[in-house]
Amino acid sequence: MSVEVQSSQPTTERLATVIADLLATDDRRCLLGEDVVGGGMLGLSKVAANDPKLRGRLLGSPLTNAAHVAHAGGLALAGLWPIVVLPSSGALLEALPSLRELARQPWRTAGHRSLPVLFVAPDGPGFGLGGDAAESVESTLAHVPGLELWTVGQVEDVPAALHAAADFSQEAPGRPCSPRVLLLPRRLLLGSGPRGSTARPGHPDLPATLAARPELQRLREGADATLFAWGDALRAALAAADACAAADPAIAVTVIELARLAPLDPAPLIAAARATGKLVIAHCGPRTYGLGAELAGQFADQAILQLDAPIRRVCGESGPFAGHEEHRASPSAAAIVDAIVDVVRF
Amino acid sequence: MSVEVQSSQPTTERLATVIADLLATDDRRCLLGEDVVGGGMLGLSKVAANDPKLRGRLLGSPLTNAAHVAHAGGLALAGLWPIVVLPSSGALLEALPSLRELARQPWRTAGHRSLPVLFVAPDGPGFGLGGDAAESVESTLAHVPGLELWTVGQVEDVPAALHAAADFSQEAPGRPCSPRVLLLPRRLLLGSGPRGSTARPGHPDLPATLAARPELQRLREGADATLFAWGDALRAALAAADACAAADPAIAVTVIELARLAPLDPAPLIAAARATGKLVIAHCGPRTYGLGAELAGQFADQAILQLDAPIRRVCGESGPFAGHEEHRASPSAAAIVDAIVDVVRF
Amino acid sequence: MQATAWEPEGVECLLDASGGLSDPAAVSGLDLRDYYKKLVAARILDLKLGRLQLPMWASSAGEEAVSVAVGSLVGTHDWIYVGNRDAAVALTRGLAMPELIRQALGHPDAEMRGRNLPGSIASTELRIAGACEPLGMSLALAVGQAHGQKLFGRGRATIVLFGEGATTSGMFHEAMVLALAHDAPVVFVCKSQLWPEGAPAEAGLLGDSVAERARGLGLWTRRCDGADVLGVHRALGSALHRAHEGSGPALVEVIVTPMHQDPPAERDPIERLRRLLDARSEWTQPFQDVVEAELHNQFDKALARLSAETRGVA
Amino acid sequence: MQATAWEPEGVECLLDASGGLSDPAAVSGLDLRDYYKKLVAARILDLKLGRLQLPMWASSAGEEAVSVAVGSLVGTHDWIYVGNRDAAVALTRGLAMPELIRQALGHPDAEMRGRNLPGSIASTELRIAGACEPLGMSLALAVGQAHGQKLFGRGRATIVLFGEGATTSGMFHEAMVLALAHDAPVVFVCKSQLWPEGAPAEAGLLGDSVAERARGLGLWTRRCDGADVLGVHRALGSALHRAHEGSGPALVEVIVTPMHQDPPAERDPIERLRRLLDARSEWTQPFQDVVEAELHNQFDKALARLSAETRGVA
Numbered sequence A, B: 001m002s003v004e005v006q007s008s009q010p011t012t013e014r015l016a017t018v019i020a021d022l023l024a025t026d027d028r029r030c031l032l033g034e035d036v037v038g039g040g041m042l043g044l045s046k047v048a049a050n051d052p053k054l055r056g057r058l059l060g061s062p063l064t065n066a067a068h069v070a071h072a073g074g075l076a077l078a079g080l081w082p083i084v085v086l087p088s089s090g091a092l093l094e095a096l097p098s099l100r101e102l103a104r105q106p107w108r109t110a111g112h113r114s115l116p117v118l119f120v121a122p123d124g125p126g127f128g129l130g131g132d133a134a135e136s137v138e139s140t141l142a143h144v145p146g147l148e149l150w151t152v153g154q155v156e157d158v159p160a161a162l163h164a165a166a167d168f169s170q171e172a173p174g175r176p177c178s179p180r181v182l183l184l185p186r187r188l189l190l191g192s193g194p195r196g197s198t199a200r201p202g203h204p205d206l207p208a209t210l211a212a213r214p215e216l217q218r219l220r221e222g223a224d225a226t227l228f229a230w231g232d233a234l235r236a237a238l239a240a241a242d243a244c245a246a247a248d249p250a251i252a253v254t255v256i257e258l259a260r261l262a263p264l265d266p267a268p269l270i271a272a273a274r275a276t277g278k279l280v281i282a283h284c285g286p287r288t289y290g291l292g293a294e295l296a297g298q299f300a301d302q303a304i305l306q307l308d309a310p311i312r313r314v315c316g317e318s319g320p321f322a323g324h325e326e327h328r329a330s331p332s333a334a335a336i337v338d339a340i341v342d343v344v345r346f
Numbered sequence C, D: 001m002q003a004t005a006w007e008p009e010g011v012e013c014l015l016d017a018s019g020g021l022s023d024p025a026a027v028s029g030l031d032l033r034d035y036y037k038k039l040v041a042a043r044i045l046d047l048k049l050g051r052l053q054l055p056m057w058a059s060s061a062g063e064e065a066v067s068v069a070v071g072s073l074v075g076t077h078d079w080i081y082v083g084n085r086d087a088a089v090a091l092t093r094g095l096a097m098p099e100l101i102r103q104a105l106g107h108p109d110a111e112m113r114g115r116n117l118p119g120s121i122a123s124t125e126l127r128i129a130g131a132c133e134p135l136g137m138s139l140a141l142a143v144g145q146a147h148g149q150k151l152f153g154r155g156r157a158t159i160v161l162f163g164e165g166a167t168t169s170g171m172f173h174e175a176m177v178l179a180l181a182h183d184a185p186v187v188f189v190c191k192s193q194l195w196p197e198g199a200p201a202e203a204g205l206l207g208d209s210v211a212e213r214a215r216g217l218g219l220w221t222r223r224c225d226g227a228d229v230l231g232v233h234r235a236l237g238s239a240l241h242r243a244h245e246g247s248g249p250a251l252v253e254v255i256v257t258p259m260h261q262d263p264p265a266e267r268d269p270i271e272r273l274r275r276l277l278d279a280r281s282e283w284t285q286p287f288q289d290v291v292e293a294e295l296h297n298q299f300d301k302a303l304a305r306l307s308a309e310t311r312g313v314a
């Protein structure tokens, strides 16, 4: 009687399946967060909470400003692989001293202690609440020495991104893990993706290990300009590239998604920049001191001979924003198109 | 009998005089910090503690992670002009949520509430302790929306920088003050300056108001290259510029000191960059995602037609550092010279 | 009357479940009918705001004893730091309904231009500061504000409202420590939500009562029952009086019973005072209807005018 | 003997000021002469390290009861999170002197490559974690470590050492809250420094004792006198036993008397145990001299070898 009519599934439901699978496939994993036992604020632990075998590893915590992050780090030091689901990426700023301490531990102990812990947090605009809940925190987190910072820009990639980020199998004596943050753009959390593509172990769509998730992805190919983007701005970037491709005359734009923001590997970015010499960088949050500045700085140093136009950064305005102003926190596709046309015609 | 043999005075003593004078000249001012009543960890409240008229406005606090910063903000909301002396700029990262809240208040209240509060903190390498005490935190603090961030690069300017930063006389209904941070490079705190040049009111050396302290200063003039630097890196930058001027053939370098790091006014920086097209940026702390990237990004956008060499950033290595490795946290004059020669000969 | 699982422990009782007053002298100066009107107004405001379908909206029905006591007792120069369910504080203190609604709607023309946190109503003139995002942050700001008031020697005080969930945060601890260290005239008002089946550990209730924990640090404290409107009024009045006098900080814990949990009628603070008034023949159904209608009208008119303006602009 | 202003209040006494033992059964399993040797070693280590003129160095003389109890009582699989004046924990637990000195000197060849905070001695093999920069941070890490131990079901525990100054920090509060919420096998050991004239408010002593405040949150606590070495041993032993057994977290507060403040002789923990041994004719001056000389020799040899190596390299 049941026919496969539902081709799409909300991102949060897809993530709930990934989380249950992650817990099922390695019993070092445990899940922390507010109300995880009741399914979690975003429903991400709903599937796990209904599984009696997994419930014991859902560790609900009292509300704290900073110690919950250190607590998770302590669990990792004890040999667990904690996954911490935060209500907002702002919670990572609130707990910054703890996060800094965790990220510093492998250095402080000269590699003797490992911190296989993952923090997952909704980031940037999307919920319409403004304030902290519209802020993109990557420009602050990228300065935490020793932290690994990942994000994701395409809604269909979100489950795979979580799956990969929760993999700490590369841990070995003398090869300590760094704590990891995965920022999930709020708009992607509100979206949905293909229902089939869950995280069942052995499912061909999913990377089995972190190594299988590339630090950057080429999503469009084009010789006229190179567009760098990540997180919530990627959607606008792809729309802009597609609009350019459809224009007359067409502009062919290479689009590069950055998945890992820290540590940053500039070499492939520089190579992509040199290939066209016409460069646009798009990201959420303010332009001033945004992470896009580092890319521009790298290109102005290492790709100067190929540069034959200004490097344009298309970003959000400077915040904070009220709920009704959230759209100002991210760049629009139109603004990105303008920047592309600008540099190509320069 | 007493002759003026002592021409120089330790920076901390000079600052202690400034602080006493600041408290004396406006009774809205109060001083917060650990052990301020006993003279303070760095001795900065020694002079004030000996003055019975000022002692009542020295407010010693218990040790807290974050609330002391919010507490100071509350005092400012009540109409005081608190000056908070912190043991380390790391304390501002530890209290980041409080600092973010204070900086957001003028926005949150649509300008109805003002926060005339100043945080003064030793920053960067210098004390030989490594870890937090060798970190330059400006790259993190520059992302706090609404915060005013100042630093100082020349030892003789330190008292004037404090004097100017503690001035909130521009406050007026409808013109709320933002909280302000003044980072004092640790090496300058260990140095000394001319004894005469204290902060007595009416002293001609001192700016009476913040307006009198420029956001940037041109410290050397030269047509061959432009060098941007701030904080602890300024000393190395000036040494590098002087070495270039003395070389044969001489290289004439314009040196620009940035005093206010946030909010950043790019226009004068871009003008200075365009003037030579040969650009070097020097600062402490890691290059990747450092504040120098924003300058490079601005120049790669707005000065592209004048750029005829790569933009070089000469910075510290990526930390953290042990105490014996602190020298790696700042750029050397030799590395800056190399970069200047590089871009000039390009 | 038999105590139910809903009755909080360790509280002094002034107005009992059947509306009996154990110490009439304690409320001698208070116009009880007027006070009742304020409570009803608070309840109706919550009802009306609830119908607006605002994002992140949470009802404060059952917490009126706190809002009305705070709004009535503070002096003109006192500051109040509110949370997200304290709209009735602004109402009681006299914020005009149109502005209250603009703020609730996050309207760009509101005093704070729609920048308040959802549910939080502020006013510079009435010295009501809105909520902060980080847990417990407004407690530390309030301590500084109170400390500043004390330094100006004005005999003024600051009240800060928060929930039991904040008491596990470090900010709560540090704020109490700073208040004690500086002997700041601040009154911490904790609205502790209790469920009959007992709150989960995550909700922030640990060890004994919040008031008892604060007392362990050296704070003057009171623990009262939010259904006992007059007890809350008395406790908060004492705390404020101490603060105004320069006797230092205090914490008042109020056990609030959310009405949406369908508690027995006597857990409703408004019903309790109604029973007292009724017993004194100071309550009638027409009186009730008039009080309710007044607030309904005020609200509906203000909302209608705002909608008209907004349409006019668009 | 008359109590002086140096005597802490609210503590149970096992070994009194004159070396009298109130309950001999409480230390029946303990080799007191051996324990005394460890205390002397701790004191001499402090003396020797003090002579190295290290940056930020602070003497721990007077705190030996804590270091030696911790170092002696922990199980092989327990973790200890130390502060900056706990070098004797590593010594008692058996860290080799050359490595201990390398770490104290911040030597690049030390296990942690000179990255420890000044004064902090760590060891992966001995499960000693070094100090953290943010106030109270190691408390929260220790809670997580202990919680992890419990999840593996191993009956292991974690001890964390800190000072009274940390107890005003939010981290202290949050760490206790998390330990309670997760029933983690963690033992908080607070070394409270008391001055006869009373600590300044800034030093972190507020309200009643730290132990009493922690008890208010629901923790099992003991408060003891750091001069009473056997009382400290007993209290810490009970706390650890509970943690190993799965009975949850505990806090042991020890009132320590810094020797550099020249307190009366009976405030010296080592002197107290000496009096007991002397009364039992188990102490002689030659015994004392041998114990001291042993540590001096060990230290001097290790330091000399290290200097030779360093010269060899340079």
Ligand SMILES: Cc1ncc(C[n+]2csc(CCOP(=O)(O)OP(=O)(O)O)c2C)c(N)n1
Pocket (backbone or CB within 6 Å): A034, A063, A064, A065, A087, A091, A094, C083, C085, C133, C134, C135, C162, C163, C164, C165, C166, C167, C191, C193
């Ligand atoms: C660290 C952190 N986690 C979660 C939140 C989201 N949050 C805001 S208020 C709140 C409930 C706090 O409970 P309580 O203090 O009792 O407030 P009330 O019940 O009165 O809303 C939560 C979970 C937050 N602000 N900070």
Ligand SMILES: Cc1ncc(C[n+]2csc(CCOP(=O)(O)OP(=O)(O)O)c2C)c(N)n1
Pocket (backbone or CB within 6 Å): B034, B063, B064, B065, B087, B091, B094, D083, D133, D134, D135, D162, D163, D164, D165, D166, D167, D191, D193
């Ligand atoms: C917010 C903050 N202020 C200051 C310091 C510097 N500091 C480190 S330990 C310490 C003393 C803390 O006292 P206590 O916990 O009693 O430690 P102990 O006396 O055992 O050294 C201070 C002031 C810090 N780490 N964090």
Ligand SMILES: [Mg+2]
Pocket (backbone or CB within 6 Å): C163, C164, C165, C191, C192, C193
């Ligand atoms: Mg609550």
Ligand SMILES: [Mg+2]
Pocket (backbone or CB within 6 Å): D163, D164, D165, D191, D192, D193
């Ligand atoms: Mg201490």
